[in-house]
């Protein structure tokens with residue numbers, strides 16, 4: 009029987025509560041190790057449409073934004089992989105049949121994690137690796153500057169949820185850089201049913217596009233910037249990802265009103281994105297310093313999640 013302690017971060021903690029059925033219709037936040045929280049959710053019978061993970065990257069450094077802000081220890085790659093493997097093994101149990109797993113990493117661990125996921129879910133469940141390229145200060149002089157993260161996307165099955173309409177950028181903007189196009193070489197024509205289309209002629213053939221439908225995104229994203237130190241979205245917590253990135257991922261990979269889980273929630277960007285898009289969110293982080301940051305960000309969205317800690321398993 010799995011159990012957790014219901015926790016009021018700002019008040020008197022009421023003691024033990026036992027849960028044996030999946031939660032529905034509530035946003036939840038766990039202070040606990042990803043493996044403990046993941047196992048608890050599996051035992052409780054919860055499943056999610058989207059499982060996003062942005063674990064430490066294996067830098068072997070303490071990650072800190074400001075002296076006053078939160079910090080966490082980022083382990084060396086070997087220790088990261090050891091920690092991650094059993095968490096990733098829970099993915100098939102945590103996902104709905106059409107559920108998807110997104111794992112956000114950089115050059116240090118992504119190759120090893122790709123092999124792990126091929127082993128756990130099967131290479132045929134691999135869908136894409138999204139390259140998120142950002143412009144940030146600092147240039148390398150002895151090698152190419154490292155300016156991208158990788159987001160691996162796997163399905164539990166072979167056809168995970170993917171909202172093609174959400175996965176497109178407006179036709180009047182550059183799909184790569186997001187900037188408005190100066191002029192369009194597409195003509196506007198009227199179809200037999202009276203609808204307006206954009207038309208382009210190539211090799212004697214005319215191609216028609218629905219102007220509302222947008223241009224399908226490729227797997228290289230360069231139109232979302234990283235959060236610089238003075239960015240208004242910034243909270244005093246390291247490795248915070250931009251809301252625009254998480255809103256895009258949640259909008260594409262989680263069906264409307266679906267459930268999103270982030271076991272390495274950090275400052276809570278995934279949870280904020282999910283709430284904004286009307287999804288039900290569950291988050292967890294092992295670092296007590298992350299919790300008030302997440303709560304403050306969710307409060308700004310009008311949400312108070314149920315909080316739990318000391319997740320345990322009476323085997």
Ligand SMILES: C[S@@+](CC[C@H](N)C(=O)[O-])C[C@H]1O[C@@H](n2cnc3c(N)ncnc32)[C@H](O)[C@@H]1O
Nearest residue numbers: 041042062080247248249272274275277294295
């Ligand atoms: C890269 S940060 C996540 C940042 C987050 N995506 C955001 O936008 O703010 C990684 C987080 O994983 C947490 N973490 C590290 N090891 C963990 C573990 N074993 N279980 C749960 N959380 C862990 C750290 O405390 C840190 O907050």
